[in-house]
């Protein structure tokens with residue numbers, strides 16, 4: 001029952017120490033991986049190994065520890081780049097997707113966006129793919145426009161193409177929505193946006209952890225992702241871009257290691273990607289991300305995706321039998337990632353999450369950092385269950401039982 005045919009979940013759960021814990025005396029049913037995923041022992045071990053065996057700064061010291069740390073950090077960069085079909089010179093380590101979009105805002109946007117320019121994003125975005133462009137538009141006297149959505153929660157491509165006729169400077173959109181689960185046709189969207197002369201940015205926070213991604217094939221100028229949503233540590237993520245594009249950009253932050261030479265009146269910059277990694281970098285977590293990537297590669301991202309599609313299909317079928325259940329986003333599991341956002345009658349999502357917590361079930365409730373989307377859905381908040389490799393049908397069954405209990409408490 002625990003097997004989705006793609007993954008032997010029973011076996012794999014043993015790799016995640018946190019899944020052994022109980023919450024309110026019940027088995028932890030963790031359904032909040034879209035917020036942050038749990039970490040396998042291999043990732044925890046990689047962090048402990050770095051701190052207990054070769055903790056040292058990178059790119060500076062010639063002693064043994066310094067060289068070992070530098071080698072491990074750069075090996076992690078190579079893994080993080082290969083994982084999304086990129087090259088190490090085109091991968092900047094950042095804190096996560098939010099820092100990646102802000103880096104682009106500062107280092108690319110301030111140089112390239114001018115008064116009167118148009119920037120385009122969509123109504124389904126996370127705030128981290130909206131607010132940096134609002135700030136940029138305000139600073140530069142540019143206008144930020146939003147492509148609308150169709151009732152099934154997909155992007156209105158006619159509206160998107162209409163906005164492209166305005167020759168936008170930047171077009172930024174999610175690969176996969178963290179609320180609707182919608183997987184956007186990023187290949188087509190990048191091709192169309194580039195044909196209109198725009199620079200493209202794809203937010204991969206909810207795609208890279210769950211499906212095979214090839215940034216080169218997608219054709220995005222910038223592609224961002226977060227390590228903590230893909231079984232890696234917090235505080236590490238990546239901005240992937242073509243080397244030439246990074247070379248043409250201004251630095252993000254000034255400080256140690258991002259320079260080539262410093263004079264009293266000016267400085268020159270290090271090669272990319274180091275030009276964008278000022279100060280002491282997040283060495284341990286980059287190495288931990290490398291371990292998470294090894295773990296996911298050992299399963300195979302095709303299998304991760306297949307597992308989630310099966311789980312999603314089962315979840316949509318099972319949960320829809322709960323009284324008052326209403327979910328958002330495309331109905332076809334092939335067209336969405338592993339998140340199910342829903343409401344249960346008029347039960348407030350926070351109340352529902354509290355009742356489910358009593359059962360050991362962790363879901364997210366709220367606006368999911370997507371307030372414009374909440375307004376479009378005409379709701380203040382939703383509940384959201386999200387999956388990763390350690391979830392199986394038993395978790396969905398537990399959630400269904402929790403929804404039934406909440407339904408009877410609230411007399412739905």
Ligand SMILES: Cc1ncc(COP(=O)(O)O)c(C=O)c1O
Pocket residue numbers: 034035095096097098099126128129174176177178203205206226
């Ligand atoms: C679609 C999407 N974009 C961006 C982010 C921001 O990621 P981070 O908080 O890791 O910077 C998230 C996080 O939930 C997300 O789901």
